Amino acid sequence: MTFRSLFQWYSIKTRVTIFTLVIFVIGIWSLAFYASRMLRADMERTLGEQQSSTVSFMAASINEELTTRMKLMEEVAKQITPALMKNPDAVQKLLEQHPILQILFSSGAFVVGIDGVAIADVPLSYKRVGVSYADRDYFSEIMKGRSTFSKTVMGKKVKAPALPIAVPIKDEQGKVIGGLITSNNLAIPNFLDKITKHNDIRQGGYLLLVDAQHRLVITSSDKRRIMETFPAPGANPALDRFIQGYEGTGIVVSPLGVEVLTSAKAIPAAGWYLRAAIPTIEAFAPINEMQQRVFFATILLTLLAGGLTWWMLKRQLAPVFTTITTLSSMSDSDQYPQALPITSQNEIGELIGSFNRLLETLGQRESALKENRIFLECILNGIPDAIYVKDLEGKYKLFNDAAERYVGKSEEDILGKDDYFLFPPDIAKRVIEEDRKVIEEGAVRTKEDMIPDASGANVMFLATRGPLFDSNSKLIGIFGVSRDITEQKQAEEQIHKLNSELEQRVTERTAQLKAANQEMESFAYSVSHDLRAPLRSIDGFSLALLEDCGDKLNDEGKDYLRRVRAATQKMAQLIDDILKLSRVTRAELASETVNLSDMAVSIAEELQTADQERKVEFTINKGVKTKGDPRLLKVVLDNLLCNAWKFTSGHAEARIEFGISDIGGKMAYFVRDDGAGFDMKYADKLFTTFQRLHTELEFPGTGVGLTLAQHIIHRHGGTIWAEGAVDQGATFWFTVG
Numbered sequence: 127m128t129f130r131s132l133f134q135w136y137s138i139k140t141r142v143t144i145f146t147l148v149i150f151v152i153g154i155w156s157l158a159f160y161a162s163r164m165l166r167a168d169m170e171r172t173l174g175e176q177q178s179s180t181v182s183f184m185a186a187s188i189n190e191e192l193t194t195r196m197k198l199m200e201e202v203a204k205q206i207t208p209a210l211m212k213n214p215d216a217v218q219k220l221l222e223q224h225p226i227l228q229i230l231f232s233s234g235a236f237v238v239g240i241d242g243v244a245i246a247d248v249p250l251s252y253k254r255v256g257v258s259y260a261d262r263d264y265f266s267e268i269m270k271g272r273s274t275f276s277k278t279v280m281g282k283k284v285k286a287p288a289l290p291i292a293v294p295i296k297d298e299q300g301k302v303i304g305g306l307i308t309s310n311n312l313a314i315p316n317f318l319d320k321i322t323k324h325n326d327i328r329q330g331g332y333l334l335l336v337d338a339q340h341r342l343v344i345t346s347s348d349k350r351r352i353m354e355t356f357p358a359p360g361a362n363p364a365l366d367r368f369i370q371g372y373e374g375t376g377i378v379v380s381p382l383g384v385e386v387l388t389s390a391k392a393i394p395a396a397g398w399y400l401r402a403a404i405p406t407i408e409a410f411a412p413i414n415e416m417q418q419r420v421f422f423a424t425i426l427l428t429l430l431a432g433g434l435t436w437w438m439l440k441r442q443l444a445p446v447f448t449t450i451t452t453l454s455s456m457s458d459s460d461q462y463p464q465a466l467p468i469t470s471q472n473e474i475g476e477l478i479g480s481f482n483r484l485l486e487t488l489g490q491r492e493s494a495l496k497e498n499r500i501f502l503e504c505i506l507n508g509i510p511d512a513i514y515v516k517d518l519e520g521k522y523k524l525f526n527d528a529a530e531r532y533v534g535k536s537e538e539d540i541l542g543k544d545d546y547f548l549f550p551p552d553i554a555k556r557v558i559e560e561d562r563k564v565i566e567e568g569a570v571r572t573k574e575d576m577i578p579d580a581s582g583a584n585v586m587f588l589a590t591r592g593p594l595f596d597s598n599s600k601l602i603g604i605f606g607v608s609r610d611i612t613e614q615k616q617a618e619e620q621i622h623k624l625n626s627e628l629e630q631r632v633t634e635r636t637a638q639l640k641a642a643n644q645e646m647e648s649f650a651y652s653v654s655h656d657l658r659a660p661l662r663s664i665d666g667f668s669l670a671l672l673e674d675c676g677d678k679l680n681d682e683g684k685d686y687l688r689r690v691r692a693a694t695q696k697m698a699q700l701i702d703d704i705l706k707l708s709r710v711t712r713a714e715l716a717s718e719t720v721n722l723s724d725m726a727v728s729i730a731e732e733l734q735t736a737d738q739e740r741k742v743e744f745t746i747n748k749g750v751k752t753k754g755d756p757r758l759l760k761v762v763l764d765n766l767l768c769n770a771w772k773f774t775s776g777h778a779e780a781r782i783e784f785g786i787s788d789i790g791g792k793m794a795y796f797v798r799d800d801g802a803g804f805d806m807k808y809a810d811k812l813f814t815t816f817q818r819l820h821t822e823l824e825f826p827g828t829g830v831g832l833t834l835a836q837h838i839i840h841r842h843g844g845t846i847w848a849e850g851a852v853d854q855g856a857t858f859w860f861t862v863g
Contacts, residue, residue: 146435147428154424162420166413170387173409174375177389177402181333185391185400188335191317192291192395195230195308196273199293202227202235203306208297211239211304214255217246232316233284233309237295238265240304252283259307264292268305271296275396277340278312278353286313287352289344312352318345331404338369339397368401377406512587512608515594518565520544520558523603532608534580553577564591564604574611586612664690716755722795723750725760726784729767742774747785750795752862758838759862765831766797766858773856774801792861800855804848812848835860 202224210216217237221227227235228248236247242260247253259265264276273293281288288309295304310316318335333347341356359366364378368390375389386403393399407414512529516522521544525537533540533548540547545554556575564571570592579585587608594603668691672684679687723746730744752759767782774780783798804812813836839846842862850856 214245231308235308268294745783770799798857803850
């Protein structure tokens with residue numbers, strides 16, 4: 127007896143034996159897996175509690191160290207006054223009077239001005255005086271008035287990984303005038319070395335102090351990992367959870383690809399967290415050894431259970447095989463299957479009874495299939511679309527009533543025929559070619575096709591053809607659905623005709639509007655010319671009277687003439703402003719990248735050159751750009767900056783700022799001044815033509831500039847608004863697009 131004859135894979139004995147072995151193996155392995163998982167969970171919890179306790183203690187200690195150092199720096203910063211900031215030697219002396227700065231911070235401390243350049247430094251050996259730190263993140267933070275624990279960087283002079291801590295230096299009004307920065311050289315002994323020297327972490331483990339915001343290692347028990355960058359968000363979700371503030375213990379995959387048991391604790395003073403980790407391969411080594419022993423024991427038990435099961439089945443299933451032989455002989459005969467006699471009431475009897483019930487069920491299903499076919503024929507014949515099926519030779523196998531009506535032939539005449547029987551040769555050839563493409567591509571194709579119906583009239587069909595497969599996914603033919611869209615196509619042609627007429631009307635109306643605009647422009651220039659001539663005459667004769675007859679006029683007469691001249695000049699300015707407004711309304715918009723910062727700088731220089739006696743500080747954000755018409759946007763900036771210049775003229779010293787800010791998710795540009803300001807209850811009048819909130823004697827003007835700016839911004843698809851308070855300045859905001 128060969129092995130192959132003994133273990134026949136289709137045999138019930140073989141399969142039941144294998145199934146029993148599988149259940150046995152699954153049971154043993156499930157038990158072993160459950161036990162090892164429980165032991166692993168207990169060990170993970172115990173190790174995690176130990177790690178968490180250690181990390182919590184160290185994190186609290188580091189947090190206290192950071193808080194103490196920050197408070198010390200803030201106290202020193204308070205001692206640096208604006209007067210001291212103007213005297214670098216005095217600042218240097220002040221730093222040297224605080225040796226604690228060099229004791230607590232391994233790389234000492236230095237002071238920078240508002241330009242970011244260091245003016246004092248301890249110890250002087252680092253030679254940081256004169257070096258610019260304006261490009262550092264912490265400089266932008268202290269300029270906003272915020273103390274900060276910066277991210278770890280390579281020191282410009284230290285030339286090693288450094289941990290900067292920065293606090294702002296402010297004047298009595300709270301304005302930032304500089305910054306005090308301390309630095310900790312992480313390559314030499316410093317207050318964070320308690321992490322490196324800690325001995326409570328098991329062999330193979332490590333400690334990490336992490337800057338969560340920048341995903342950066344600050345320091346570690348493994349000095350090689352200082353300034354190591356963690357993967358981008360999403361690459362390691364478990365690691366992201368700790369970075370997002372989770373405090374506790376868990377198993378994660380480190381950036382080095384090693385699975386570790388890790389515990390983390392936040393350091394709230396700096397937004398950092400401290401994490402301890404030990405590779406799970408070392409933490410759970412005893413569990414792994416136990417699993418290997420269980421594996422070998424399971425193999426021995428499996429072999430023993432398999433032999434016993436095979437022997438038992440061979441004895442118990444002998445009657446079953448006798449019944450199988452009888453059923454096989456019945457299946458080889460040509461007679462209709464008859465119900466088998468039931469000779470026993472055991473499992474074999476139940477098997478024969480089930481077979482008899484199966485025969486009855488099959489008869490019922492055959493009747494149901496006949497009924498379903500009748501339903502399908504009713505549905506197909508009730509659909510108004512022509513539906514058909516062909517075999518691979520192009521012979522029709524199905525033809526519904528709608529298709530019969532279109533071709534004028536019955537299904538009995540069509541079945542078994544091809545397209546040459548239904549259509550003229552040229553049309554039949556075209557239809558057969560489309561069928562061939564469907565068979566070659568194996569995909570559904572849709573095409574509009576003109577085919578004559580039974581009366582000879584051309585009918586436009588939307589013809590859909592697709593491949594037909596059997597239950598084994600073998601291509602056996604094609605199906606087709608053709609819908610009469612003749613009326614739809616006629617309607618589309620009518621719509622196309624109407625659209626063409628509408629486009630013609632729009633073209634004519636556009637030409638009329640363009641002509642009207644040209645006439646309006648000609649009228650505006652004509653009126654401007656006709657008004658300017660008498661205004662120049664009035665102004666000229668008034669000036670002549672003052673110059674030639676001034677000695678014959680009293681003071682009141684001279685005052686009247688000056689008022690006449692001022693009124694004519696204001697009228698001329700009004701005419702110019704109205705013309706500008708008219709041009710802006712009609713001008714075509716260009717669209718290109720515009721550097722608003724450069725434009726603002728140019729306007730500011732022109733204003734300062736025109737009136738050099740005024741003390742005005744311009745603060746203009748660099749690199750502010752947008753898309754729009756450069757000529758029109760310059761008009762907007764010119765109006766807003768000139769207004770700021772005009773309304774700050776009452777101050778001995780003034781400040782004008784241009785910048786950009788995020789307002790509700792949209793970038794908005796602004797011009798801010800500390801001038802006369804305005805009452806917000808009159809804000810709606812600011813952009814109304816000729817409406818002014820100040821008298822001509824206070825601030826001259828025509829009241830058209832802001833209206834002009836509003837028209838330009840609206841044409842760019844943006845908005846413009848203002849905020850202000852009396853004697854506290856004003857801010858004009860605008861968006862583009």
